[in-house]
Amino acid sequence: MTYAIMLGVFVILLFLGAPIALSLGMSSLLAILYNGTGINVIAGQIYGGIGKYLLLAVPFFVLSGNIMAKAGISDRLIAFIDALLGHLRGGIAMVCVVVACFFGAISGSGAATVAALGVILIPAMIEREKFSDPFAHGVVAAASSIAVIIPPSISFVIYASLTGVSVGDIFVAGILPGVIMGVAMIIVVQIYAHKHHLKPAHPWKGWREVWRTFKSAFWGLLMPVIILDGIYSDLFTPTEAAAIAVFYGIIVSAFVYRNMGMKDFLHVLSASASSTASILFLVANAHIFSYLLSSEQIPQKLAILMTSLTTDPTMIMADEPTGALDSKSARLLLESLEALNRRLRATVLMVTHDSFAASYTSRVLFIRDGKIFTELRRGDTDRREFFDRIMEVVAMMGGEGSDAL
Numbered sequence: 001m002t003y004a005i006m007l008g009v010f011v012i013l014l015f016l017g018a019p020i021a022l023s024l025g026m027s028s029l030l031a032i033l034y035n036g037t038g039i040n041v042i043a044g045q046i047y048g049g050i051g052k053y054l055l056l057a058v059p060f061f062v063l064s065g066n067i068m069a070k071a072g073i074s075d076r077l078i079a080f081i082d083a084l085l086g087h088l089r090g091g092i093a094m095v096c097v098v099v100a101c102f103f104g105a106i107s108g109s110g111a112a113t114v115a116a117l118g119v120i121l122i123p124a125m126i127e128r129e130k131f132s133d134p135f136a137h138g139v140v141a142a143a144s145s146i147a148v149i150i151p152p153s154i155s156f157v158i159y160a161s162l163t164g165v166s167v168g169d170i171f172v173a174g175i176l177p178g179v180i181m182g183v184a185m186i187i188v189v190q191i192y193a194h195k196h197h198l199k200p201a202h203p204w205k206g207w208r209e210v211w212r213t214f215k216s217a218f219w220g221l222l223m224p225v226i227i228l229d230g231i232y233s234d235l236f237t238p239t240e241a242a243a244i245a246v247f248y249g250i251i252v253s254a255f256v257y258r259n260m261g262m263k264d265f266l267h268v269l270s271a272s273a274s275s276t277a278s279i280l281f282l283v284a285n286a287h288i289f290s291y292l293l294s295s296e297q298i299p300q301k302l303a304i305l306m307t308s309l310t311t312d313p314t315m316i317m318a319d320e321p322t323g324a325l326d327s328k329s330a331r332l333l334l335e336s337l338e339a340l341n342r343r344l345r346a347t348v349l350m351v352t353h354d355s356f357a358a359s360y361t362s363r364v365l366f367i368r369d370g371k372i373f374t375e376l377r378r379g380d381t382d383r384r385e386f387f388d389r390i391m392e393v394v395a396m397m398g399g400e401g402s403d404a405l
Helices: 002-015 020-035 040-050 053-070 073-085 091-107 110-128 133-148 154-163 167-195 207-232 238-256 262-295 298-307 327-343 383-397
Strands: 315-319 347-351 363-368 371-377
Touching: 002 020, 002 262, 020 040, 020 262, 040 262, 053 073, 053 091, 053 110, 053 154, 053 207, 053 238, 053 262, 073 091, 073 110, 073 207, 091 110, 091 133, 091 167, 091 207, 110 133, 133 167, 154 167, 154 262, 167 207, 167 238, 207 238, 315 327, 327 347, 363 383, 371 383
Parallel strands: 315 347
Antiparallel strands: 363 371
16 A cells, blocks of 8 residues: 555656656655654655765766856867858857767756756757747757766666766766767758758858867866766866866956956856755765665566566566565565476576575576676576586686676
8 A cells, every 4th residue: 555655656746747856755755754754754864865976977967067068168168169050051050069969068957058058059049040939849858868868867877876887977878879869960950941942141250269168178178077087087086077077167257358247256156056955965865765675575566467468478677686686585475486487488587685585486597797707507407506506606707796696
């Protein structure tokens, strides 16, 4: 009943238009009050969700992005890319996509990218190149979403803090998809511009103008290079990189561009604090929600429900099926999967870090650093002997918690 209340309240609040953070928090609170877990669990889960060193990168990246936006780096980037691409058909929309990639690499935030680019580029697309109003708004919204993929993405930092994976590895993995998204959007812009016979916003301004605007935008273009190169070369951690980005932004805005005073800086601090509070409030409520999902065994119950929809399954895929289950429930579930495999000849594909769960299978592939380390086949041995063999391999790999089975 607890999970019905939690999921039901969550869906209803979303349907009513409540913010997702509030929906997660209220549904979790009502579920806790109903099952009698104790209200004190909320404080523990909030601290567990946001009390992580890695999450210090979030306020720093937010602050650095706001500082660079206040310094006018978005205007300088737009001027530089416009000098390069503005003479082409659909040029301003392409400028929007390219600048969104660069500014996303500075701020790490899609919302900050929209705020920095939308005011300037939406009117320019509509008035100077005659793009339709919906298409112009769509280009800015879609292009700004690249900031979620292009490193240093705040979303990636939060994901890494929740899953324990390497932030640097995620940042590297986000570069190619981000570039592909940008190229795909430019192709769509070109198709739209040619289909509607749109004219360029201005003629080619010459390489002198390109060089002049490049010098003006240079300090903004250098910022993501410093951050990413420092992280990838192990000069500093992502959290330290975020702090360096703040100091870099202060130096550039105060001493190079000279367009941000103390009053402006205090306003940027206030806006950054508000944005950071919103992000961490969402993370905290999501952590409480995920705790209840695990404690109420909702993923397992949903899996059982889905498998009950068919009486003759061909394949059953199970991702950590024994997670958060007590030993008795885990044994019953594994015996049920084993029976389905034996009686119905259904293939059971299971991902697990639990050697005990793996011992119920007939074949185990050990994955290390994304590659197959080795494999074991059970053959005619009993489950206990197979478990011992699995534990020997796990010991060779460095421990149960470091690799997947």
